[in-house]
Amino acid sequence: MATVSERLEDAAASHEAAAAQLTALLDAIKVSRTEVIVFNATGAWENKAGIKYLDVVITGGGGGGGGSGAYVRYAGNGGGAGATVVKRFSRAELDALDASVAVTIGAGGAAGTEGVAGSDGGASSFAGLLAGGGVGGASGDGQLVRGQIGGDASGGDLNLGGNPGGSASFGDDNGSDVVAGSGGAAYWGGAGRGGAEGSLGGTGGAGAAPGSGGGGGAFGDTGSPEEGSNPGGAGAAGVAVFKEYY
Incomplete structure (x- = not known):
């Protein structure tokens, strides 16, 4: 014993x-220090051995706004916003990745011209995270159509679908008070404004923050600054933000 x-x-x-x-x-x-890396274009993230864990926020591209039609009451819808995915990677999860990992950034959708819908935004991705692009806004054709949907999200701790674009308001038979749909606001804000037939101008505003949708275009009435048919605004490209903890 x-x-x-x-x-x-x-x-x-x-x-x-x-x-x-x-x-x-x-x-x-x-944690002794942190570093933030922002990807505004497609590239590669370097998986350094000293990183203890990693936070990632990734957003898809916004859809372009739809163009107006060729008549005073015709206005386009706004493009949907890109989705956003948020995830924290542990060191064990990082060890399962390659030393260099591809980061894909979705392009913003092109603006629609007269009678043409805006283009869809591109998807952003990283290591199993997927943030879809927003759908392009419908063109103005005299029909009431819902604003276009935002992108889908998957793979993260938090998966946030993109906000839809706004629907156009056609006003009265004389074309008064016609306002195109605004773009969908992304995780970062910055929705493109919808065009209007009067002094505000008929061209839709471009997405002003990563992943936001472009606004639709409105037909400008006689004597307005942008008389006649007008395009929508372009959607904004996506983004990926990495915060490394050492």
């Missing part, structure tokens, strides 16, 4: 081992 002295020594050794394990665990999660 072990003596009291031997038991005390064993207990002390166990405590020392536990303390060493705790110290190693704290060192593994302790």
Whole structure:
């Protein structure tokens, strides 16, 4: 049978081992500095060994706004916003990735011209995360159509679908008060404004923040700054933001 002295020594050794394990665990999660990397275009992220964990926010491209028709009441819808995915990668998850990992940034959708819908935004992706692009806005053809949907999201801790674009308001038979649909606002804000037939100008506004949709174009009435048919605004390209913890 072990003596009291031997038991005390064993207990002390166990405590020392536990303390060493705790110290190693704290060192593994302790953060001494951070770095932020922003991708506005497709590229590659370098998986450095010293990173303890990684936060990623990735957004798809916004849809372009639809162009107006060729009549005073015809206005286009806004493009949908790109989706956003948010995820934290642990060091164990990073160890399963390659040393260089592709980052794809979706392009913004092109604006629609007279009678032409806006183009869809492109999808953004990284390591199993997928942020879809927003759908391009319908063109103005005298029919009431819902604003176009935003992109879909998958793979993250938080998957946020893009906001839809706005629907056009056609006003009265004389073309008064016609306003095109605004673009969908992305995670970062910045929806493109819809065009109007009066002094505001009929061209839709471009998406002003990553992943936001472009506004639809409105037919400008006689004597307005942008008389006649007008295009929508372009959707904004997506983005990926990486925050590395060392």
